[in-house]
Amino acid sequence: MTDKFIFRFVAGVTVFVIAVVILLNRHIIPGPATPPSFTPYLPMLNAILNGTCSILLLVSLSVIKKGNVALHKRLNILTFCLSSLFLVSYILFHYLMQHDTPYGDVNGDFIASPEEKTAAGGLRTLYLAILVPHIILAAGVLPLVLLSFNSGLQMQVAKHKKLVKWTFPIWLFVTVSGVVVYLMIKPYYHF
Structure with missing residues (x-):
């Protein structure tokens, strides 16, 4: 496969995934009227x-610094598979749940007392400060992961190293911030 084909494939997959996520988050793709009973467990699965x-x-970073290429490859394949499973679970959750969970919404009602609003407002600001870069970088890391994964599997070491200098910190931020976002929004889920 040529680099041109790989680039087009990665671009196509990226555009498709981002379009599906946008359509689901805007509730343009209708889901079922009643979500299946397993639906509330998907956000926790995604965080895990x-x-x-x-x-x-x-x-994986640790083992490659020690020169263990074989284990590094296996760990990255496993990470790639788990990230792919995450993406499927994330898309499934947003397909099945046809409503948003606003931050600070308690028992279906927004926090009413001034003290609660002030406390929630500060945490909401922090939540959004984590969520916004998480969303932007999650969209941007997909093509980097795919290109890094391809160059690593092809043993194009120089190309892989150049890509991973960007891919690794962004991917790590997205995975860690995904857990933080889940922990912050979890109290406001009403399933």
Whole structure:
């Protein structure tokens, strides 16, 4: 496969995934009227997958610094598979749940007392400060992961190293911030 084909494939996959996520988040693609009973567990599964990927990325970095290419490859394949499972679970959750969860919404009502509003407002600002770069970088890291993964599997070491200088810190931030975002929004889920 040529570099041109790989680039077009990666661009196509990236555009497709981002379009599906946008359509689901805007509720343009209708889901079922009543979500299946497993739906409330998907955000926790996503956080577990993200947390596991964070650990695997750090271990993978450690083993490649020690020169263990074979284990590095296996760990990255596992991380890639878990991240792919995360993406499927994330898309499935947003397909099945046809409503948003606003930060600071308690029992279906926004916090009413001034003290609660002030406390929630500060945390909401922090939540958004983490969420916004998480979303932007999650969209941007997909093509980097795919290109890094391809160059690594092809043993194009120089190309892989150049890509991973950007891919690794962004991917790690996305996986760690995904867990943080989940922990911050979890109290406001009403399933």
